[in-house]
Amino acid sequence: MPLIKAASGGPVMLVYIIDPDYWAAPDRSARQFQVFRHSINTLRRELQDREGQLIVRVGKTLEVMKTLFSELSFQVIHTHEVTETSCGMGISERIKEWSLSNNIGFAEYPSNGVFRDLKNRDGWAARWNKRMQQGPLDSPESVQFVHAESTPGWESRWPSIVNGTLVSENKNAWWAMNPEQVLDDFLNRRGLSYHTDMSSPASAEEACSRLSTHLAVGAISMRQIVSRVTDRQDYLRSLDKNIRGTALKALGAYKSRLHWHCHFIQKLESEPAIEFENMSKSFDGIRENSFNEEYYQAWCRGETGYPFVDACMRYLRETGWINFRMRAMLVSFASYDLWLHWDRTAKFLATQFLDYEPGIHYSQFQMQSGTTGINTVRIYSPEKQSNDQDPDGVFIRRWVPELESLGAEHIHAPWKLSVTDQKRYGVVLDNHYPAPIVDHQRAAKEARTRIGQIKKSNSAREEKKIILKKHGSRKGRNKPRKTDKQTDLFEQ
Numbered sequence: 001m002p003l004i005k006a007a008s009g010g011p012v013m014l015v016y017i018i019d020p021d022y023w024a025a026p027d028r029s030a031r032q033f034q035v036f037r038h039s040i041n042t043l044r045r046e047l048q049d050r051e052g053q054l055i056v057r058v059g060k061t062l063e064v065m066k067t068l069f070s071e072l073s074f075q076v077i078h079t080h081e082v083t084e085t086s087c088g089m090g091i092s093e094r095i096k097e098w099s100l101s102n103n104i105g106f107a108e109y110p111s112n113g114v115f116r117d118l119k120n121r122d123g124w125a126a127r128w129n130k131r132m133q134q135g136p137l138d139s140p141e142s143v144q145f146v147h148a149e150s151t152p153g154w155e156s157r158w159p160s161i162v163n164g165t166l167v168s169e170n171k172n173a174w175w176a177m178n179p180e181q182v183l184d185d186f187l188n189r190r191g192l193s194y195h196t197d198m199s200s201p202a203s204a205e206e207a208c209s210r211l212s213t214h215l216a217v218g219a220i221s222m223r224q225i226v227s228r229v230t231d232r233q234d235y236l237r238s239l240d241k242n243i244r245g246t247a248l249k250a251l252g253a254y255k256s257r258l259h260w261h262c263h264f265i266q267k268l269e270s271e272p273a274i275e276f277e278n279m280s281k282s283f284d285g286i287r288e289n290s291f292n293e294e295y296y297q298a299w300c301r302g303e304t305g306y307p308f309v310d311a312c313m314r315y316l317r318e319t320g321w322i323n324f325r326m327r328a329m330l331v332s333f334a335s336y337d338l339w340l341h342w343d344r345t346a347k348f349l350a351t352q353f354l355d356y357e358p359g360i361h362y363s364q365f366q367m368q369s370g371t372t373g374i375n376t377v378r379i380y381s382p383e384k385q386s387n388d389q390d391p392d393g394v395f396i397r398r399w400v401p402e403l404e405s406l407g408a409e410h411i412h413a414p415w416k417l418s419v420t421d422q423k424r425y426g427v428v429l430d431n432h433y434p435a436p437i438v439d440h441q442r443a444a445k446e447a448r449t450r451i452g453q454i455k456k457s458n459s460a461r462e463e464k465k466i467i468l469k470k471h472g473s474r475k476g477r478n479k480p481r482k483t484d485k486q487t488d489l490f491e492q
Ligand SMILES: Cc1cc2nc3c(=O)[nH]c(=O)nc-3n(C[C@H](O)[C@H](O)[C@H](O)COP(=O)(O)OP(=O)(O)OC[C@H]3O[C@@H](n4cnc5c(N)ncnc54)[C@H](O)[C@@H]3O)c2cc1C
Pocket: 198, 208, 209, 210, 211, 212, 213, 215, 216, 254, 257, 258, 260, 261, 262, 264, 322, 323, 324, 325, 327, 328, 331, 353, 355, 356, 357, 358, 360, 361, 364, 365, 368
C-alpha cells in the first residue's frame, strides 16, 4: 500500500535505513541482519529490472531523513504500521514528530491483521477476517523512481554495528529461498502432514511452512499467504474426500496459526510494556531476585544435562530456527526448572531466531513463563518430550554427539545409567556430558506450587478478568480443557 499510494502522488524515493541504534539493541543480532541484507539485495535486484532503485543509507534514522530531505525535498512519507520494541517504536515516533513539525505528510498503512488503538478484543477475529479477505494488492502499473546514492560499502559496514554469530548461508537455507516458492512447496507437498509432523523438531524442519523469517522481514505478507491458503482450501473441498485425504485438516491447522500470528502481535501493540513487565502484575517479584547466572549460561550453551533440551538449543544456535513446541520447551525449562526471569532469556533467544518478531516473541515468552495470568500453565517434561518427539534419539545424537554411543533406551535420561554403564558407554556424567543441573521433578513441583498459589489469590483472579478483556481470545482458547480443570497447571 505505501508504494501504491506514493506512486499515485508523483515520483517515489524508496529508502531503507540501517540504524546503528536499532541494530545495537540487545535483542538484535548479526544473523537477523544477515536475513535483512539478503532481502534488501533481492529487492534491489528486482527493482533494477524495473529501472527502480532502493536507496540504502546507514545512520541514525532521523539524521538520515533530514539529510535526504535536504538533498531531495519530499512531501509525504509513506510507510507501514509497525509493532516493534520500544527502540523501534521510538525511531518511528521521532520520524513522525519531525515530519509533522516540518509540514511533511506522514501516512501509515497496516500490513497484517493487527489493529491500532484497540480498546479490547471484542470483534477482533471478525476484523481480522475482513482485512484478510481483501486479498493482496496488485503492484502499481508504473512508478517514477527517484535515484540517489546509497551509503558506500553499506553491506560491509554492518558487522561493526551488530552482535552475535551468523548462520550458514547457502541457497538451500529456507530463509534465503524465494518465499512464494517456499509457500507453493508447502501447500502442494510438504504441508500435507503439517498437523501431525509439526511437533517433532526433526519432522518439523520440512513439515512446517518455514515462512516465519520471510514474514518477519516483510518478504511476503500475511494477506498473500492467507489468500493462497484459502484458494487451496477451496480447491481441496472440490475434491473427493478419498483423494484429498487429510490435506484440509493440515491446512486448517496452519490457517489457525496464521491467525495466532496477528493475535499475539496485537498484545504488544495494545500493551507495549510487556516487553519489560509481567503482563499480570500479580507475578511481579517472583523471579526478579533469584537469577542464577550459572544456570543461565548452561542453558544458553546447551549444556543443562537434559539431552533433548541441549539438542534443541544447539540446533537453534546453529540454524536460527526451531519449531514451536521446542521453543516452548526451552522457555519452560528456563522459566520453571531454572526459575530464570524471562527478561534475559527472551533477549537471548531473540538474538538466535532469524524470524524474531517482537510481538509474538514477548507474548509467547510470558505465556510459556506463566506470567500472563490468563493462560494454563504448561511445564514441559524434557524426558517425556524426548521420548515423544525423538523416540529413537536420532535428533539428539546429531546435535549432542557426546551421547552418540547411547541407544534409545538410555539416550533420553543418561543420568539413570549406573556408573559402571556410564564407563562402558563412554558417557561419564560431568566428564563427557553434564549431569542434570537441576532435578526436573522437584523443580517442576516447586514451580507449580509457587505459580499456583498466586493464581488462586483473589487479586490475581480479579486481574485475570481485566487481562482477558484486553488480550484474551474470544474463541475459548484460554478456557482450560476438561482434564486441566482441577489444577489449571499441568505437565506436558
Ligand atoms: C517462546 C516462543 C517465542 C517465539 N518467538 C517467535 C518469533 O520471534 N517470531 C515468530 O515468527 N514466531 C515465534 N514463535 C512462534 C512459532 O514458534 C513460530 O512462528 C514458528 O515456529 C515459525 O516457523 P514456521 O513459519 O515454519 O511456522 P508454522 O508452524 O508453519 O506456522 C505458520 C505461521 O503461523 C505463525 N505461528 C505459528 N505458531 C505460532 C504461535 N505459537 N504464535 C504466534 N504465531 C504463530 C507464524 O507466523 C508462522 O510462520 C515463538 C514461539 C515461542 C514458544
